Amino acid sequence: MFHGLIVMPWWGYAIVALVLTHITIASVTIFLHRHQAHRALDLHPVASHFFRGWLWLTTSMVTKEWAAIHRKHHAKVETPEDPHSPQQHGIHKVLWLGVTLYHRESMNAETMTRYGHGTPDDWLERHIYTKRHNLGLFIMLAINLLLFGTTAGMLIWLVQMVWIPFWAAGVINGIGHFWGYRNFEVSDASTNIFPLGILIGGEELHNNHHTFASSAKLSSKWWEFDIGWMYIRLMQAIGLAHVRKIPPALAFDANKENIDLDTVKAVIANRFNVMAQFAREVMRAVHREALRNTDRADRESWTLLKRARRLMVREARLLDKRSNEWLQRALERYQDLRTVYTMKQKLQDIWHRSATTQEYLLRALQDWCHEAEETRIQALHAFARKLRGCTLSRAAA
Numbered sequence: 001m002f003h004g005l006i007v008m009p010w011w012g013y014a015i016v017a018l019v020l021t022h023i024t025i026a027s028v029t030i031f032l033h034r035h036q037a038h039r040a041l042d043l044h045p046v047a048s049h050f051f052r053g054w055l056w057l058t059t060s061m062v063t064k065e066w067a068a069i070h071r072k073h074h075a076k077v078e079t080p081e082d083p084h085s086p087q088q089h090g091i092h093k094v095l096w097l098g099v100t101l102y103h104r105e106s107m108n109a110e111t112m113t114r115y116g117h118g119t120p121d122d123w124l125e126r127h128i129y130t131k132r133h134n135l136g137l138f139i140m141l142a143i144n145l146l147l148f149g150t151t152a153g154m155l156i157w158l159v160q161m162v163w164i165p166f167w168a169a170g171v172i173n174g175i176g177h178f179w180g181y182r183n184f185e186v187s188d189a190s191t192n193i194f195p196l197g198i199l200i201g202g203e204e205l206h207n208n209h210h211t212f213a214s215s216a217k218l219s220s221k222w223w224e225f226d227i228g229w230m231y232i233r234l235m236q237a238i239g240l241a242h243v244r245k246i247p248p249a250l251a252f253d254a255n256k257e258n259i260d261l262d263t264v265k266a267v268i269a270n271r272f273n274v275m276a277q278f279a280r281e282v283m284r285a286v287h288r289e290a291l292r293n294t295d296r297a298d299r300e301s302w303t304l305l306k307r308a309r310r311l312m313v314r315e316a317r318l319l320d321k322r323s324n325e326w327l328q329r330a331l332e333r334y335q336d337l338r339t340v341y342t343m344k345q346k347l348q349d350i351w352h353r354s355a356t357t358q359e360y361l362l363r364a365l366q367d368w369c370h371e372a373e374e375t376r377i378q379a380l381h382a383f384a385r386k387l388r389g390c391t392l393s394r395a396a397a
Contacts, residue, residue, distance in 0.1 A: 002145070002149050002150050003149040003150075004145070004146065004147050004148040004149030004150075004152065004153060005146060005147050006147050006148055007149075008148075008152075013148060013152045013155070013156060016148070016156060017155075017156045017159045017160070020058070020156065020160055021159060021160055021163040022201075023054060023058075024054065024055070024058045024059065024160065024163060024164060025163070025164075025167070025168075025199075025200060025201040025203075026201050026227075026228065026231055027051040027054050027055050027058075028055070028059075028164060028168055028201065028203075029200075029201035029202055029203055029228040030043075030051065030201075030228055030231060030232060030235075030241075031043065031047075031048065031051035031052070031055070032051075032055070032061070032063065032066045032067065032070075033070065033203070034216050034228070034232070035048070036063055036066070036067045036118075036119055037066070037067040037070040037071055038213055038214050038215075039118070039214065039244065040214050040215055040216035040243070040244055040245050041216040041232060041241050041242060041243045041244055042241065042242040042244060043235075043240065043241055044235075044239060044240040044241065046240065047235060047240040047241065048120075049124075052120065052124070052125075052129060056128070056129050056133065056136035057136040057137070057139060057140040057143075058136070058137075058140055058160050058164075059164050060133045060134050060136060060137050061133075061164075062106070062129065062130050062133050063119045063120055063125065063129070064112060064116040064119040064120075064125075064130070065106040065112065065116070067115070067116060067118075067119050068111050068112050068114075068115035068116035068119075069083050069084075069102060069105045069106065069111065069115070071115040072105070072111050072114075072115045073085075073173075074210070074213055075115070077188045077190075077210070078177070078188050078189060083101055083102070083104075083105040083111075084098055084101045084102065084105075084169070084173040084174075085177065086173075086174050086177050086178045087177065087189060089101065091174055091175075091178050094170065094173050094174035094177075095170045095171065095174035095175065096170060097170075098165065098169035098170040098173050098174060099165035099169045099170075101169070101173075102169050137161070140157060140160065141153075141154075141157045144156050144157045144160075145157075167199070167200050168200070168203070171193070171200065172193075172200060172203050172204075172206060175191075175193055176190060176191060176193055176203075176204075176206035176207075177189050177190055177191065177206070178191070179191060179193070180192050180193045180194070180206070180207070181207075182207045183207055183208060183211070183220050183221060183276060184207060184208070184211040184220075184272040184273075184275070184276055185272075185275060185276075185279075185313060185314060185315040186207070186210050186211050186272065186315065187315055187317055187318075188210055189318055190206050190207045190209070190210035190211075191206060191207050192204065192205045192206060192207045192208060192224075193205075193206065195221070195223055195224045195225070196224070196225045197218060197219065197224070197225060197226045197227055197228065198225070198227045201227060201228040202218045202219070202225075202226035202227055202228035202229060203218070203228070205218040205219055205220070205224060205226060208220045208224070208247075211247075211272050212246075212247040212248075212272075214245050215245055215246050215247045216229065216232055216243045216244065216245060216246060217229045217232075217243075217246045217247065220247065248269050248270050248273070248392075249270075249273075250266075250270040250273040250274065250277065250390065251266075251390070251391050251392070252386060252389040252390055252391065253389045253391050254389055255389075256388060256389040256391065257388055257389070258388070259362065259365055259366050259369060259388055260362070261358055261362060262391060262392060263365065263387075263388065263389075263390050263391070264358065264361045264362050264365055265392055266390040266391050266392045267350070267351070267365060267387065267390050268350075268351045268361070269392065270390070271348075271351045274347070274387070274390075275344070275347070275348070277383070278344060278347065278383060279312075279313045281379060281382070281383055281386075282340050282343075282344075282377075282379045282380050282383050283309075283312050283313060283340055283341075283344070284309075285379035286336050286337060286340050286377060286379060286380075287305070287308070287309050287312070287337065289336070290305055290334050290336065290337060291305055301333070304326065304329060304330050304333065305330065305334070307326050307330070308326065308327060308330035308331075308334075308337065311323055311324075311326060311327040311330075312327065312330075312337065312340075312341055312344075316345075336377055339375060339377060339380070340377065340379075340380055343368070343371070343372055343375075343380060346368055346371075347368055349364075350364045350365055350368065365387075368384070369384040369385075369387060369388060370384075372384035373385065
């Protein structure tokens, strides 16, 4: 049995497999996802050609197909046209057979035409990466066998072959829309699987991504880590990448008291951050006050309030019939909860009408702040005063 040009203990081969698969993960998240699908950054030709070549060797994925399918996922998220929604296909099918859903959608010519624009179309792409997309896998196998021998080389190659189909097509597309925590209440069910985005290159922060899809940075909270963003920053430092967009930051001017068009633009641009702060600073405070005023011996009211906390924050379109019934019971029983929930809906309605005139939006925001300040709820009053000072800003890179 051939032992290969490089002989190592078993743990050495394990490290090699992890390093090789991590390079593939980095290539997917930086090149295919953030660069090609969303145009969140520009890459130097050297970096771009490296990623394309590496993905050809390790995944056989065609850039146009991957970008088109992912763009369609965002455009049709969790509808019957979503290529890989666990809400449509079931979590088990997406998790374990997600790669089959990908291949099926790649055969859809309409998807390729409508969503595949702007991807590479040079000689390499047409004659090598697309026309002979499976050839790279066999070249990678030959390299592994030559370097690491028959047994280790084959095992490392098999790990490489299943890594992206499972972690990207299965875990991110499946669990990332099924289980985890949410920083932002977007209209889809996207979640952050884990706050440390290392194993899957930062793609673990899927709710953050669906909130700010065109951002090159996927982390949002100070305690979240996006290793893909770290690589992008290092590449940017040596001239191999240029970041085009990151999430907006919610900034406030304490001296600003009058709502103007700048305030309106800032609120709409930062609407998800605004609602996240509204949930923390208003809804949580009012909910805690209701709990303090409720007798623990009243188990029915206590249980109702406990469930209401999560349901009040949750995007209304994602509530099932039973959850909506629980929420309505709580709102009917507790007036302050009903008031802040109604104000939440009115605030959301402002940016849902963002296609109307700026003058209308200005009056709507002024009216909302005035109404909030007229209530007897201190947390709501304070938030309205704070919102008056909202200004446009950018998050620090």
